[in-house]
Amino acid sequence: MRINNETADRIKQTADIVEVIGDFVSLKKRGANYIACCPFHNEKTPSFNVNPVRQIYKCFGCGAAGDSVKFVMDIEGISYGEALRHLAQKYHIEVEEEQQTPEEVLRQNERDSLYIILNFAQQYYQKLLFQHEEGQSIGLSYFRNRGFNDLTIKSFGLGYSLNEWDGLTKEAGQKGYNPQLLEKAGLALHKDNDSQRGARVYDRFRGRVIFPIHNVSGKVIAFGARILTNDKNQPKYINSPETDVYHKSKILYGIYQAKNAIRQEDVCYLVEGYTDVISLHQAGIQNVAASSGTSLTEDQIKLIARFTQNITILYDGDAAGIKAALRGLDMVLEEGLNVSLVTLPDGEDPDSYVYKVGAEGFKAHVKRATKDFITFKTEMLLKEAGDNPFKRAEAINDIVTSITKIPDPIKRQIFFKRTAELMKMDEQTLISEGNKHLRQQRDKNTEKPSQPPKSKEKPRFNPEPDPFSFSENFIEEEFSILVTDAPPTESLPAETPVSKHEPPKDLFKARLYFQEQAFVRLLILYGQTELEPGISVCRYLLHEIGEITFENQLFDLILNIFRQRFSFGEVPSTDYFLSHLDPDIQSFTIDLCTSKHYLSENWSKHEIWVPSDEDLLHEIAFKKILRFKMAYSGDKMKDLLNQMGKITGNTDEEFAQIMEIQKQYKFYKNINDLAAKELGTVVPGY
Numbered sequence: 001m002r003i004n005n006e007t008a009d010r011i012k013q014t015a016d017i018v019e020v021i022g023d024f025v026s027l028k029k030r031g032a033n034y035i036a037c038c039p040f041h042n043e044k045t046p047s048f049n050v051n052p053v054r055q056i057y058k059c060f061g062c063g064a065a066g067d068s069v070k071f072v073m074d075i076e077g078i079s080y081g082e083a084l085r086h087l088a089q090k091y092h093i094e095v096e097e098e099q100q101t102p103e104e105v106l107r108q109n110e111r112d113s114l115y116i117i118l119n120f121a122q123q124y125y126q127k128l129l130f131q132h133e134e135g136q137s138i139g140l141s142y143f144r145n146r147g148f149n150d151l152t153i154k155s156f157g158l159g160y161s162l163n164e165w166d167g168l169t170k171e172a173g174q175k176g177y178n179p180q181l182l183e184k185a186g187l188a189l190h191k192d193n194d195s196q197r198g199a200r201v202y203d204r205f206r207g208r209v210i211f212p213i214h215n216v217s218g219k220v221i222a223f224g225a226r227i228l229t230n231d232k233n234q235p236k237y238i239n240s241p242e243t244d245v246y247h248k249s250k251i252l253y254g255i256y257q258a259k260n261a262i263r264q265e266d267v268c269y270l271v272e273g274y275t276d277v278i279s280l281h282q283a284g285i286q287n288v289a290a291s292s293g294t295s296l297t298e299d300q301i302k303l304i305a306r307f308t309q310n311i312t313i314l315y316d317g318d319a320a321g322i323k324a325a326l327r328g329l330d331m332v333l334e335e336g337l338n339v340s341l342v343t344l345p346d347g348e349d350p351d352s353y354v355y356k357v358g359a360e361g362f363k364a365h366v367k368r369a370t371k372d373f374i375t376f377k378t379e380m381l382l383k384e385a386g387d388n389p390f391k392r393a394e395a396i397n398d399i400v401t402s403i404t405k406i407p408d409p410i411k412r413q414i415f416f417k418r419t420a421e422l423m424k425m426d427e428q429t430l431i432s433e434g435n436k437h438l439r440q441q442r443d444k445n446t447e448k449p450s451q452p453p454k455s456k457e458k459p460r461f462n463p464e465p466d467p468f469s470f471s472e473n474f475i476e477e478e479f480s481i482l483v484t485d486a487p488p489t490e491s492l493p494a495e496t497p498v499s500k501h502e503p504p505k506d507l508f509k510a511r512l513y514f515q516e517q518a519f520v521r522l523l524i525l526y527g528q529t530e531l532e533p534g535i536s537v538c539r540y541l542l543h544e545i546g547e548i549t550f551e552n553q554l555f556d557l558i559l560n561i562f563r564q565r566f567s568f569g570e571v572p573s574t575d576y577f578l579s580h581l582d583p584d585i586q587s588f589t590i591d592l593c594t595s596k597h598y599l600s601e602n603w604s605k606h607e608i609w610v611p612s613d614e615d616l617l618h619e620i621a622f623k624k625i626l627r628f629k630m631a632y633s634g635d636k637m638k639d640l641l642n643q644m645g646k647i648t649g650n651t652d653e654e655f656a657q658i659m660e661i662q663k664q665y666k667f668y669k670n671i672n673d674l675a676a677k678e679l680g681t682v683v684p685g686y
Helices: 005-014 017-022 066-075 080-090 101-129 133-146 150-157 167-174 179-184 253-264 274-282 296-307 319-327 329-335 350-369 373-385 390-406 409-423 427-446 507-526 537-545 553-566 574-578 585-591 599-606 616-645 650-678
Strands: 028-030 033-036 048-051 054-060 160-161 188-192 198-203 210-215 220-227 236-240 269-273 288-290 311-313 339-345 528-534
Touching: 005 066, 017 048, 017 054, 017 150, 017 599, 033 253, 054 220, 054 350, 054 537, 054 585, 066 080, 066 101, 066 198, 080 269, 101 133, 101 160, 101 167, 101 179, 101 210, 101 220, 133 160, 150 274, 167 179, 167 198, 167 616, 179 188, 179 198, 188 210, 210 236, 253 274, 253 296, 269 274, 274 288, 296 329, 311 350, 329 339, 329 390, 339 350, 339 373, 373 390, 373 409, 373 427, 390 409, 390 427, 409 427, 507 537, 507 553, 507 574, 507 585, 528 616, 537 553, 537 616, 553 585
Parallel strands: 269 288, 269 311, 311 339
Antiparallel strands: 028 033, 033 048, 048 054, 160 210, 188 198, 210 220, 220 236
């Protein structure tokens, strides 16, 4: 469901970034801004900066940056729309949404109703645990015998279901909840009885301790339930079925409680069961989640990747536990994550082992026993193969297959080298075998052109696009070179990802890059400022460069946004770019508006005046045009010389091309010389 633009703007304008971030991080005032240790990476010295005037944040350690909405998205691991709703709720803003079809309204209302009934069930089960005699004597006793304190029990929302057929169903009916909603939420079952009694709805969970399952934003979406008797006719654990809000393959138990610790520690410990997560969390090892006894799925791996690129699998030391640890391994590697494994002593699981040795002992064992997946898998498979040459060959092939799943070629090279050392084999043999696997995979992909592999790159624009964005706009350069029959330069289409703003290695291209960067900086920060009545910085700069396109895709995109808006008689403000839905544009603008260093107040106390950019804007804008033209013409001159060096001039056609290139070269040389003279700059030789 899409929040309309007016409501989204009102939410952004109302939300105070200091208050929003202050809910998650302890901020300290420094000058006009606030600082803190970054919540997105582990650090001891604060490098996280919050600017209340611009309503932005920037970490100079890890590079995280954005506005209030972006912060909530990243810290909670939720979508853009969910972040807006979170802020709307915080500031008591009524959310107005776009017109929907009756079917869409019904579907959204049903999802909201499921969340409400699931939350009601969690509170009901926990109330029974603490206040009902059966819940206290059976459920609470069980949890306390496991070593769980009340704070942990409440943190994970643990509860108890009475050993009766319809305890929850009756309570829900008295509160006015629809029995059909209980079924859709997976809380109740429907059974047709004999003709006298008719249909009957009864509780799914009866006589069991309850483990609520939360989504990333903390909403209850399902339950796991454990029986405490030795009834062989009943399964030990039963879980909620798939519903509109619960998909087992897309969630990890404990991820809501663990996500901030995973960010801080930059590693996710992955275990099997509910009690493993809870015990480790209570012991202070909070960056832990569980796959709930199933093999890892692609969606679960991507969920972890929101918070860290590192996974350490902690599984039981028996054979079954080891094999479980390996099942999802290749899938983790394909997603580009780093994976390590830790086995516990025989007969131990994370729950029992941390109870036995304590938190410090457990951490010491993890540090001592952690092995990267290659070492772990190689040692295990070689041990199983023994001296059998056929089994050893199978083991080598298995390991090579795993290595080829790694998308980073440098990491693959490192692991091939390590595997060769462990197996006492020739490294080149393993690399050749790996290349064979990669070619086979490539050929397999090319056999199905109708199903291309999914792109890993993010789209340029958010699903809710900027109203002034454009898809295609053919712009012919002011100084076009007509040596070849190449078509005019096309501006970047909207669906093409924007490149990162990194300078090229070529000296001339780098010089042009920095001049383009400085050019768009002036536009973004001072575009609306008037140099003289009726002449804004934006108007002056756009007029001076005409229809020239920028080399860097990000800068060219920003330039064309100014051109597009200016054609409507508008000049976009700095705030427009600070809240832009394109993350690259927003991040670049935040970098422009954020500085590590500030002028000391002592300068003004001693009446020392330091001129700002605004004070020198006339001079800066004029010189910026000259420097850009020097960099632009210098780059063109270099390209022309390269072209001329490839032409022999033996034919009339080639001779004509050389004459045309020389003509163009003189044109750019004249521009370069005039700009250098104005700047008093020595022109480099070409």
